Amino acid sequence: MxxxxxxxxxxxxxxxxxxxxxxxxxxxxxxxxxxxxxxxxxxxxxxxxxxxxxxxxxxxxxxxxxxxxxxxxxxxxxxxxxxxxxxxxxxxxxxxxxxxxxxxxxxxxxxxxxxxxxxxxxxxxDMEPFFQAYRDVMPFLVTTGNEPTRERLQSAEDRERFDDTTKCILCAACTSSCPVFWNDGQYFGPAAIVNAHRFIFDSRDEAGEQRLEILNDKDGVWRCRTTFNCTDACPRGIEVTKAIQEVKRALITRRY
Known part of the structure; x- marks a missing residue:
């Protein structure tokens, strides 16, 4: 020293x-x-x-x-x-x-x-494992049919449904505070689930089921132990644990 x-x-x-x-x-x-x-x-x-x-x-x-x-x-x-x-x-x-x-x-x-x-x-x-998990949950809008000639409109209520999880800046503070992630780097981690949440609950998106199946994997959302470390660590104040629980509920009820 x-x-x-x-x-x-x-x-x-x-x-x-x-x-x-x-x-x-x-x-x-x-x-x-x-x-x-x-x-x-x-x-x-x-x-x-x-x-x-x-x-x-x-x-x-x-x-x-x-x-x-x-x-x-x-x-x-x-x-x-x-x-x-x-x-x-x-x-x-x-x-x-x-x-x-x-x-x-x-x-x-x-x-x-x-x-x-x-x-x-x-x-x-090395941020590559973190970003790979992010890419795996398809963090982009998926739609079918012809390309629209005008913007896809959305009500303020529908936008509010996933507003909190749009704040993620991919800093990895939440994922790297998770004891499950420390012990098993294969776990998707809170940040990936938050970014999946952002599109699963977007009324304009059509790939919610596909993302839910990705997170239904053994290394997916069920690995969360609800320690709240992720929520405490988030510098943007995202309710990370709440978002993870909403994804779990959507997997069980298939309502989102």
């Missing part, structure tokens, strides 16, 4: 009251580089940062000014792309939505890759 300290470079910015807004925070990051070692290690970095900034800002600061080899994913940095999901203080979160002041910066802040997927380097995991 090594410790490095970054001196404040903002020219000693002071607040109106004369006190510096910066604190010294320790970030304890789980590092893994298969080109160096088969084992992961924890490495500490101390930085001075405004606690109102985000964990993503801290990771940028570490990468740009302390250790350029630190590897993580991010894109939009505004909670829309979902690419910077990671375990922060033991919970799945988006680094771009997590404020440092909200995670007790008086103690070391732990950051590690999400669980259940193979770590490629540092905080980056």
């Amino acid at each position: 090594s410790t490095e300290t970054l001196e404040k470079t903002e020219g000693g910015a002071q607040s109106a009251e004369g006190a510096s807004p910066y604190i010294t925070a320790t970030f304890r990051i789980r590092r893994f580089n298969p080109e160096i070692s088969a084992d992961a290690i924890w490495e500490d970095f101390q930085i001075e940062i405004d606690p109102k900034e985000r964990v993503l800002d801290a990771l940028h600061k570490i990468k740009w000014e302390l250790d350029g080899t630190l590897t993580f994913r991010r894109s939009c940095a505004h909670g829309i792309c979902g690419s910077d999901a990671m375990r922060i203080n033991g919970r799945n979160r988006l680094a771009c939505k997590t404020l440092i002041k909200d995670i007790n910066p008086e103690k070391p802040i732990t950051v590690e890759a999400i669980k259940g997927l193979t770590v490629l380097k540092d905080l980056v995991v």
